[in-house]
Amino acid sequence: MATFDKGILGGFSGKVGNVVGSRWRGKNIMRSLPTRGNYTPSVKQLEQREKFKTVIQFLTPIVPVLDLYFGNKQGDKSRYNLATSYHITEAVIDTGLGFAIDYTKVLISKGDLRGIDAGAVAAAAGQTLNFTWADNSGQGNASAFDDFMVVVFAPGLDEFYSNLAVDTRDATSASVSLPAYWTGQDVEIWAAFNKPDTKLAATSSYLGTVTLT
Structure with missing residues (x-):
């Protein structure tokens, strides 16, 4: 593998002959194609x-x-890259029949904003979730005007619901209505605060599992 600052045409990505070009950690990389084997x-x-x-x-x-x-970009690593690395390391469990997500370790956001204190959630009629904090x-x-945000996952449907501005921090309570066809589903719930018009957020809190009615 070799690095280069300027090629004939500058950096490139993809295969040219028996050479592959790519960009890694801010550097242009060239490497030969691997030989096939057993x-x-x-x-x-x-x-x-x-x-x-x-x-x-x-x-x-x-x-x-x-x-x-999710955190701050680090060089060529996006926030999604950072989230992927975190969850592979911290949020995957071996069930004995394969790997699964440990919902208690999932983070939907990660940052230095003050997080949720005394957060709780309860199910109410009409596929409604009532939050308090x-x-x-x-x-x-x-700030009193930080946005309260939630992400809800229904494993039985393999579907997510997210709302990044349910209410403000000083409201201390809020309700979210989920789709009618989610009735009876067990859902996993995470919540956090974010600061409007910025990418500053709190590290999210896992609020548990509830059954929708």
């Missing part, structure tokens, strides 16, 4: 592939949320 991946490599597949399938529907509020406005960088 390569057999190790057990650890197969496990890592399955973890990666599990995480990507779970996170893909909420990429827009992660791209806004303490008003910690003025503590640290928390």
Whole structure:
């Protein structure tokens, strides 16, 4: 593998003859095509592939949320890249029958904004979720006008619901109505605060599982 600053046509991506060009960590990279052989991946490599597949399938529907509020970009690594790395390392469990997401470890946002205190959620009639929390406005960088945001996942339907501006921090309560066909579903719930018109957010809180009525 070699790096280069300026080629004949500058950096390139893709295959040209037996050379592959790409960009890695801010550098232009050239490498030769691998020779084919009887390569057999190790057990650890197969496990890592399955973890990666599990995480990507779970996170893909909420990429827009992660791209806004999951930490800060690091060089060529997007917020989504950072979220993927975190969940592969921290939020995948081996069930004995395969890999699955540990919902208690999932983060929909990660940042330095003051987070949720005394957050709780309860199901109500009409596929409604009622949220409550303490008003910690003025503590640290928390503002009364920070937005309360939620992400809800229905594993039985493999569907997400997200709302990034349900109400403001000082409201201390809010309600979210989910689709009627979600009735009876067990849903996983995460919530956080974000600062409007910025990409500053709190590290999200897992609020648990409830059954919709």
